[in-house]
Amino acid sequence: MCETEPTRGSKETMVGERNWAGNYEYRAARIAHPESTVELRDLVVGASSVRALGSRHSFNDLADDAELLVSTAGLPSTVRIDEESRTVTVGGGARYGDLARELQESGWALHNLASLPHISIAGAIATATHGSGDRNGNLAAAVRGLRILRADGELVDLVRGEGGFDGAVVSLGALGVVTEVTLDIEPTFDVGQRLFENLPWDAVLGRLDDVTSAAYSVSLFTTWDEDAVSLAWLKERADQPTDIGDDLFGAKALTVPRHMIRTMDVRNTTEQLGVLGPWSERLAHFRFEFTPSNGEEIQSEYLVPRARAVEAIEAVRRLGPLVAPLLQISEIRTVAADELWLSSAQGTDVVGLHFTWFRDQARVEAILPALEDALLPLGARPHWGKVYADRDGVVPGLYPRLGDFRELVAAHDPRGVFRNAFVDRLLG
Numbered sequence: 049m050c051e052t053e054p055t056r057g058s059k060e061t062m063v064g065e066r067n068w069a070g071n072y073e074y075r076a077a078r079i080a081h082p083e084s085t086v087e088l089r090d091l092v093v094g095a096s097s098v099r100a101l102g103s104r105h106s107f108n109d110l111a112d113d114a115e116l117l118v119s120t121a122g123l124p125s126t127v128r129i130d131e132e133s134r135t136v137t138v139g140g141g142a143r144y145g146d147l148a149r150e151l152q153e154s155g156w157a158l159h160n161l162a163s164l165p166h167i168s169i170a171g172a173i174a175t176a177t178h179g180s181g182d183r184n185g186n187l188a189a190a191v192r193g194l195r196i197l198r199a200d201g202e203l204v205d206l207v208r209g210e211g212g213f214d215g216a217v218v219s220l221g222a223l224g225v226v227t228e229v230t231l232d233i234e235p236t237f238d239v240g241q242r243l244f245e246n247l248p249w250d251a252v253l254g255r256l257d258d259v260t261s262a263a264y265s266v267s268l269f270t271t272w273d274e275d276a277v278s279l280a281w282l283k284e285r286a287d288q289p290t291d292i293g294d295d296l297f298g299a300k301a302l303t304v305p306r307h308m309i310r311t312m313d314v315r316n317t318t319e320q321l322g323v324l325g326p327w328s329e330r331l332a333h334f335r336f337e338f339t340p341s342n343g344e345e346i347q348s349e350y351l352v353p354r355a356r357a358v359e360a361i362e363a364v365r366r367l368g369p370l371v372a373p374l375l376q377i378s379e380i381r382t383v384a385a386d387e388l389w390l391s392s393a394q395g396t397d398v399v400g401l402h403f404t405w406f407r408d409q410a411r412v413e414a415i416l417p418a419l420e421d422a423l424l425p426l427g428a429r430p431h432w433g434k435v436y437a438d439r440d441g442v443v444p445g446l447y448p449r450l451g452d453f454r455e456l457v458a459a460h461d462p463r464g465v466f467r468n469a470f471v472d473r474l475l476g
């Protein structure tokens with residue numbers, strides 16, 4: 049199945065529109081589709097409450113609850129590479145897949161991608177979206193600069209190292225509309241992907257550090273109720289060779305490609321079996337031209353401090369009988385620490401425990417409290433763009449810089465034009 053292009057060209061659409069997964073219907077009265085920064089500014093200045101809408105790949109009300117949603121899909125997305133500073137500047141509404149193609153054609157690379165290249169850049173960094181790799185920060189960690197259109201119509205440039213910058217990158221859309229993003233780049237590199245079957249739980253629990261550091265990026269896929277982790281998915285850089293043969297701590301290298309969800313078409317995934325190819329066609333799990341994941345799904349993810357990861361994995365295994373019936377697949381991956389105030393990796397390396405559920409909202413919401421009773425006390429931070437419950441209001445306390453973020457929001461947006469119910473729940 050081909051991915052549909054985001055709506056372009058039409059000035060405004062109305063109620064009834066949904067997010068990419070279809071599990072959330074936007075409640076905003078209007079969705080506008082500006083095609084220039086001037087048009088965007090007129091819309092923002094004239095509205096009492098606004099939220100930016102990226103490629104709609106979040107699963108909750110984070111992008112919603114405003115009088116007006118402004119889609120960023122039609123805004124200018126020219127790519128400017130600066131070889132001397134090793135940066136690229138691009139429109140916030142551009143998608144990683146488009147940027148990756150242009151960078152690769154010019155001999156440059158990003159350090160990492162999420163599982164899918166279909167997401168918008170500003171939407172991804174606003175929620176601390178990440179891929180995997182012990183030494184790879186999330187996508188927000190690569191941001192060197194931001195241009196933000198604020199509610200008063202002013203365009204503000206923020207640069208890494210300046211006061212407030214660390215709070216403005218993972219912004220949840222609360223400061224304004226990010227019209228341009230500047231990202232770190234490096235010379236292009238090749239990657240090969242290999243999948244290994246049936247990794248023993250003893251290896252995962254007893255040698256987690258060895259397993260996750262085995263390659264540039266390592267992801268483990270499981271349904272939690274199985275005797276061994278069904279798949280270990282390794283992305284190996286050609287310029288960082290590993291000495292792994294066909295055996296990974298007891299898991300055997302696959303000789304045929306595999307989708308992590310057994311019922312899905314393997315052609316949707318990026319090339320496997322160790323065939324080397326550019327980073328832009330290997331670092332994401334899913335091909336840009338095809339549907340990522342399943343489509344009919346809901347996702348949740350909890351980022352656990354690395355020091356508590358084994359406890360967290362053991363806890364979820366104990367809940368296996370509860371979660372497995374609702375699960376299409378789970379992914380365990382790693383993210384390096386950063387200092388971005390609302391990043392799920394702020395101040396600590398983390399291990400992400402990700403859940404791709406069947407699209408049954410009521411049943412998923414019913415089991416989340418049990419999962420969160422096990423994980424949140426370990427310091428796990430829920431992914432901002434996915435479904436979580438936080439029944440006891442624990443999440444704000446997991447971010448030591450939340451008070452600073454509250455002040456930053458007030459400074460950039462004193463009238464609270466970009467605040468919504470989600471942000472209010474967090475900031476109080």
Ligand SMILES: Cc1cc2nc3c(=O)[nH]c(=O)nc-3n(C[C@H](O)[C@H](O)[C@H](O)COP(=O)(O)OP(=O)(O)OC[C@H]3O[C@@H](n4cnc5c(N)ncnc54)[C@H](O)[C@@H]3O)c2cc1C
Pocket residue numbers: 068069099100101102103104105106107110111120140141162163164167168169170171172173174175176177178179220221222224225226227340341342347431433434
């Ligand atoms: C199939 C699938 C696979 C996924 N895989 C991963 C993964 O591998 N890793 C991971 O971490 N997450 C993953 N996600 C989650 C996804 O990356 C995040 O939800 C991300 O935020 C979606 O970006 P978006 O452009 O769709 O933003 P939206 O969902 O449209 O918006 C998200 C937030 O960003 C804000 N925003 C959007 N554009 C702007 C802008 N220009 N300026 C200011 N704020 C803005 C919105 O207001 C909102 O607060 C996946 C989701 C799906 C559907």
